[in-house]
Amino acid sequence: MGQALLRLAGEREDIAVVAAVARSTPAQRVVDGVPHFSAAELVSVPEFDVAIDFSLPQGMAPLLALCEARGCGLISGTTGLEPEQHAALDAAAARIPVLWASNFSLGVAVLDDLVRRAAAALPGWDCDIVESHHVHKKDAPSGTALTLGEAARAGGAEPRYAALRAGDIVGEHMVQFTGLGERIELAHRATSRDIFARGALHVAARLRDRPAGRYRVADLLS
Incomplete structure (x- = not known):
């Protein structure tokens, strides 16, 4: 993600x-004009x-402290945070703008809203969330699936989860609502990891x- 952010910025x-x-200590102090x-x-x-x-979660506290000391905003996509770390983000939001998300895809942000409304x-x-990722992804359900589940619960549904790990799938999430004789599917498919950096x-x-x-x-979004 760091390399993608530098390239796309x-x-x-x-x-x-x-x-x-x-x-770790950088092998090169300045790369393409950016100090490391x-x-x-x-x-x-x-x-x-x-x-x-x-x-990583252990890097959150010093960065959050620096942002608060300088009065700067913080955007974080670091996963695996403990409840007290999320509480620290909430507390910091009284002083600085803070955004934490499990997924930075703009399409997933829209999907989250659609799931809540549906x-x-x-x-x-019935509400079922099916997510697919590459074989190396360890956590299941994915953080994005759980976030979509929270949106479904906010709308009054009780989601169930299914996870698939196969090949090199970047990330696919499908939320299915099923009634008597009909079904609605809301889906997002990522084909490049660059979407998260963008x-x-x-x-x-x-x-x-x-x-x-x-x-x-x-x-x-706008």
Whole structure:
């Protein structure tokens, strides 16, 4: 994701990358004009408006503290966070704009809204969420499937889950509502992982001017 973000940010005129941070000490300090830092050097990064984080749960606390100290926004797609880490994001949202999401696809953000509306409009219908990913993905159901399940519950449905791990599937999610004699299927299929980096850059460009608060990708689509 870090490499995709750097590559795709270079295609945008509304975003300038001021630093890249990785867990270990970089072999090269400047790459294509972008300074590189290790996580231990985080406090030394130049001034920024918004940080984009796709790292590990243990990297969340120092980055969140830096964003709060500088009054900057934080966008995070780091999964596996503990409940107290989500609570820390909620607390920080009183002072800075914060966006955490399990999936940064703009299409999935729209799907989430459609699932919520369909569940509310179809009380009593069965709701099943089927997700497919590559063979190396460990968690099941996926974080996106669980997020879609939360949307279904918000609409009054009780979702059931099924997971498939096969080949090199980037990511597919299908939410099915079934009634007597009819069925509705809402689906999203990703064919490139670049969509997640593009989505993160899209919301970053829009988060920097927002007031403090907790945001969703859907809040920043336009």
